[in-house]
Amino acid sequence: MKYVIAPSILSADFTQLGKDIKETEEGGAAYLHFDVMDGMFVPNISFGIPVMKSIRKATHQVMDAHLMVQDPIRYVKAFKEAGADLITVHLEACPDVRKTLTEIKDLGIMAGLSICPETPVEEIREYLEYVDMILIMSVHPGAGGQKFMEESLDRIRETRKMIEESGKEIDIQVDGGVKLENARKILDAGANILVAGSAVFGDNIVENTRKFVEIFRDY
Numbered sequence: 001m002k003y004v005i006a007p008s009i010l011s012a013d014f015t016q017l018g019k020d021i022k023e024t025e026e027g028g029a030a031y032l033h034f035d036v037m038d039g040m041f042v043p044n045i046s047f048g049i050p051v052m053k054s055i056r057k058a059t060h061q062v063m064d065a066h067l068m069v070q071d072p073i074r075y076v077k078a079f080k081e082a083g084a085d086l087i088t089v090h091l092e093a094c095p096d097v098r099k100t101l102t103e104i105k106d107l108g109i110m111a112g113l114s115i116c117p118e119t120p121v122e123e124i125r126e127y128l129e130y131v132d133m134i135l136i137m138s139v140h141p142g143a144g145g146q147k148f149m150e151e152s153l154d155r156i157r158e159t160r161k162m163i164e165e166s167g168k169e170i171d172i173q174v175d176g177g178v179k180l181e182n183a184r185k186i187l188d189a190g191a192n193i194l195v196a197g198s199a200v201f202g203d204n205i206v207e208n209t210r211k212f213v214e215i216f217r218d219y
């Protein structure tokens with residue numbers, strides 16, 4: 001299984017976004033996590049298509065679009081055209097989950113399905129055949145810098161078990177409150193892609209990223 005750190009640029013310094021992104025790349029981040037918020041599915045508004053388009057020119061990292069957007073099928077094509085390699089939608093935000101995931105796959109990119117902390121894990125089972133990745137939210141979506149919800153560990157274990165039963169190779173991404181200090185227990189529970197915003201950006205981005213990559217050596 002591959003292990004990946006996906007820095008969330010929500011916590012980057014937008015006055016020097018290009019520089020911050022380069023530093024995550026230098027630190028060994030294979031993915032770049034892009035949090036899109038529409039002010040409807042979540043209360044906040046972040047950034048969108050034009051920002052992704054210009055970042056696409058600045059990095060070779062896998063561009064991981066986390067759409068916290070109501071009825072996201074309306075935007076999947078635009079994000080693919082802007083450079084997304086992976087588009088994750090929320091189960092709670094899709095009037096037709098299967099159709100949305102199929103639409104993403106038909107664009108020739110990876111599809112992810114995310115669930116909020118209050119959604120039972122069991123609800124993802126019927127969609128496993130359409131996804132490359134499951135994103136378990138370990139905070140309520142909408143803002144960076146929140147505390148990791150410990151009950152997420154059981155949800156990760158349950159998801160990994162369900163994936164094993166399906167016989168498919170599906171990544172588990174965990175997003176919210178991920179730090180160097182809790183990374184190992186999240187990986188031990190069965191996750192293989194860690195999103196980290198506030199733990200990566202700030203001082204020493206290269207070093208912060210590198211420390212996550214070092215942890216992966218033990219897995």
Ligand code: DX5
Binds near residue numbers: 010033143178
């Ligand atoms: C929350 C976002 C996260 C967030 C993570 O809604 O999906 O990606 O930026 O930030 P930290 O790592 O600071 O919790």
Ligand code: ZN
Binds near residue numbers: 008033035066175195
């Ligand atoms: Zn996210």
